[in-house]
Amino acid sequence: MENSENQEHQPTNFFQSTTAKLIMVGILTLVLLIPLNFVQELIFERSERKKEVVNEVTELWGTDVHFYGPTLRIPYKTYTETSVVDAKTKQVQIQKTTYIDYAYFFPEQLKNKSDIKKNTSLKRGLYNNVVFTANMNFDGYFVKPNFEKLEIKNEDILWNKAVIVVKTTNLKSIKSDLNIKLNNQTFVFESKAQDDKFYGELETNNFDYNLVNADGKINFNFSMLYNGSNSVKFIPVGKTTTINIDSDWESPSFEGSFAANTDSKTITEKGFHADWKVLHINRPFAQEHLEKMPNLNEFLFGVKLIETVDEYQQNERASKYGFLVIGLTFLIFFLIQSISKISIHIFQYSMIGLALIMFYTLLISITEHSSFTLAYIIATISVIVMIVLYSFSILKNRKFPLFIGASLTALYTFIFVIIQLENYALLVGSIGLFLILGAVMYFSRKIDWKNN
Known part of the structure; x- marks a missing residue:
């Protein structure tokens, strides 16, 4: 009897605790800034190439x-x-x-x-x-x-x-x-x-x-x-x-x-x-x-x-929200993992993060052959469908993947609206981030941090 009580109160290994998992997810988020930076450099390079071509043409046509x-x-x-x-x-x-x-x-x-x-x-x-x-x-x-x-x-x-x-x-x-x-x-x-x-x-x-x-x-x-x-x-x-x-x-x-x-x-x-x-x-x-x-x-x-805003400026502005998208998506998975006690491996977080970064390479490559709006819609649908299907295999039910899909749709829609706005971008962005913080605080209240 005494042994069973001791087992119940035996402290969990730190590396299996919620705190350790949160730290690893945070470190992974920072590591993913490296490929995100490569994507931003690609956007800058393509933008400079466009400027060179435009300068060549205008020199011939007229300045x-x-x-x-x-x-x-x-x-x-x-x-x-x-x-x-x-x-x-x-x-x-x-x-x-x-x-x-x-x-x-x-x-x-x-x-x-x-x-x-x-x-x-x-x-x-x-x-x-x-x-x-x-x-x-x-x-x-x-x-x-x-x-x-x-x-x-x-x-x-x-x-x-x-x-x-x-x-x-x-x-x-x-x-x-x-x-x-x-x-x-x-x-x-x-x-x-x-x-x-x-x-x-x-x-x-x-x-x-x-x-x-x-x-x-x-x-x-x-x-x-x-x-x-x-x-x-x-x-x-x-x-x-x-x-x-x-x-x-x-x-x-x-x-x-x-x-x-x-x-x-x-x-x-x-x-x-x-x-x-x-x-x-x-x-x-x-x-x-x-x-x-x-x-x-x-x-x-x-x-x-x-x-007013050309396609490369819009791509650049979208990529600046990359850290926010990766961080919030990881936070959603972490909250689901903590509340439902479903185990998600750090490798699975990595795959999700890389899928989010692929959004920006899809966006710029499609934009160069169509409009920014159409490219944004195609890239958004592609990434959300990929992450939702992957979530079915990780979370083993339908409720959480569908919630993730709805959350990502709302997040990408929110970012698209901010990109299109000029005079009210800061106001709308600040209100949106305030509401997101409120939602995180609401859902995280059920996590028992004392035993983790």
């Missing part, structure tokens, strides 16, 4: 479209005087040397209307490269420059050698004839060599500024058709600059020094419309400049055409 101009350039004479002493007579003579400098004048009014159409036909290998064609129309007018303000005499001004200058990126991707109409006279833009590594330069042939109309203005009008990608931006050189952009792109990002008008800005699934109006008082630079056009890139504004 960012940034526009600086038009600007009126008028040459004028400057003089330097040098004193020269005659060696024989010792008389001082004044030699006068003439140089040509340039004055640059921005337009009084600049208006632009741009229509941007996305092009999804470019494909290289697995990757679709979303680029666009931009049809841009410009009009406005210059007023007669005030050279007195610049302390330049009227007789030194070469009015008959004025030109219109436009600086723009992506010269190779302009797909239209470049004609500019100045008060009903047509001039042709020609590409000019210059030192600016960011912009290419276009300028007209010389014209006589005296073609001003009765109002003392030179009206201009011209159009440009671009192949481009990523962004369309402008520098507000007009004393009043008005920009209107329409596009069928559904995910714009408005960037730069000036915000789009909130009253007229619209974004829908079919595209967007945006307006900007910038006055001279809104920008800290003058309407006229001497010697050269200033660098005003810091005042660029416009729209960046983006993919």
Whole structure:
């Protein structure tokens, strides 16, 4: 009798205790972070490969479209005087040397209307490269420059050698004839060599500024058709600059020094419309400049055409929840093991963990040939079915495997919702984790830790 009581109260071997099993499961969870990290590196590698391909295609098709101009350039004479002493007579003579400098004048009014159409036909290998064609129309007018303000005499001004200058990126991707109409006279833009590594330069042939109309203005009008990608931006050189952009792109990002008008800005699934109006008082630079056009890139504004979350970003975000999925799945099996007294070997935990990691390799490989949503559904069903069928052989009944299947379905659904959300991802994730913690606390209350 005494012996049987001693046997009943004989302490369990530590390595067979619940505490030891919990420690081993925890260590296994940490070990599985190694293959999970390999999967994340694979996602990063595939993402970098896509960027390389996209860069190759956009370099051929066309990159960012940034526009600086038009600007009126008028040459004028400057003089330097040098004193020269005659060696024989010792008389001082004044030699006068003439140089040509340039004055640059921005337009009084600049208006632009741009229509941007996305092009999804470019494909290289697995990757679709979303680029666009931009049809841009410009009009406005210059007023007669005030050279007195610049302390330049009227007789030194070469009015008959004025030109219109436009600086723009992506010269190779302009797909239209470049004609500019100045008060009903047509001039042709020609590409000019210059030192600016960011912009290419276009300028007209010389014209006589005296073609001003009765109002003392030179009206201009011209159009440009671009192949481009990523962004369309402008520098507000007009004393009043008005920009209107329409596009069928559904995910714009408005960037730069000036915000789009909130009253007229619209974004829908079919595209967007945006307006900007910038006055001279809104920008800290003058309407006229001497010697050269200033660098005003810091005042660029416009729209960046983006993919809100591409497939590799979604895969990367999904993989970041890998530790959570493995840990919670192991916790479910551990709670079932502890409550039902069913023995689950550490090798069986390993097989379940590897199946969970295979989810991410399935996800990225299927995503590259279809959409992320379809890939997520296929990978989720495949992994859940595999784990549920394996659980039938481990747990020897139907109740627990079905519960595991329902739990994993809820977990993967929860993660998918978080991945799709942008503004509320943190809020929904925090609420979800709080509820999961509450459920774990509820089910773990039946475990008798004193005898383990």
